Amino acid sequence: MHRYFFFSLMLILSNIIFAANQPANFDDTENSLLAELNFPAIKGNASALINCSGIIKKNRKIDHIVCYKNQAGDEIYIQEIYRASKKSRFNPAKINSKVVEVFIQFRILFKQEKDNSSVKLLSNAGYEENVNAYGMSYIGAQRIIGNESWQNNCPKYNRYRVLSKAHVDITGAASNANITPLNGIDINKKCNISINSSINSSRYIPAHINSKPVPSTYIELFGN
Numbered sequence: 001m002h003r004y005f006f007f008s009l010m011l012i013l014s015n016i017i018f019a020a021n022q023p024a025n026f027d028d029t030e031n032s033l034l035a036e037l038n039f040p041a042i043k044g045n046a047s048a049l050i051n052c053s054g055i056i057k058k059n060r061k062i063d064h065i066v067c068y069k070n071q072a073g074d075e076i077y078i079q080e081i082y083r084a085s086k087k088s089r090f091n092p093a094k095i096n097s098k099v100v101e102v103f104i105q106f107r108i109l110f111k112q113e114k115d116n117s118s119v120k121l122l123s124n125a126g127y128e129e130n131v132n133a134y135g136m137s138y139i140g141a142q143r144i145i146g147n148e149s150w151q152n153n154c155p156k157y158n159r160y161r162v163l164s165k166a167h168v169d170i171t172g173a174a175s176n177a178n179i180t181p182l183n184g185i186d187i188n189k190k191c192n193i194s195i196n197s198s199i200n201s202s203r204y205i206p207a208h209i210n211s212k213p214v215p216s217t218y219i220e221l222f223g224n
Helices: 002-020 075-087 128-134 189-201
Strands: 046-056 062-068 093-095 098-100 102-113 116-122 142-144 160-168 174-184 207-209 212-214 216-223
Touching (some): 075 102, 093 142, 160 189, 174 216, 189 216
Antiparallel strands (some): 046 102
């Protein structure tokens, strides 16, 4: 009897969690980012995997989009992503049917072989641990934009970049945040604590696979 009650309760709670969180996505049929992207005019075989991030606004547009260069020649792909993103519209994230703004990370694979070109969009940052667990096409966790206090406690003029990492469970709660310096100046203790606090205290849309939330490792670059 108790075992059946416990199982039923967990099932009810799971369904509530599934219904409550809807990640932002790129599935607009007319003005999706994928529909707006063109393969750059390049001759011969070519391949590039570009990592990007941005904020999906309540008005279905993307703001503060940044894409990162991995190798020489990536600039032409990044310029095309920036061009297409200005025209694109996105399905915003929702919690209990309420639209929220989220920080998202995604990758775009450009590939051309024997004059056959393709563009594929992956809705995650490609962190190896998550890819091993869920494959290439899962939807990564998305951080809900709130009080970004770290911006007031970290350098504004001296260049720095750090990688934050945390665990996000299926309810969208984060824990065990830590940061690793990448380049630029060393940040002070106040900035370090502020970033970790922001990551741990933020709310998230959890990672999703097959429309169901799953736990994941969440990573995010901070810097200027």
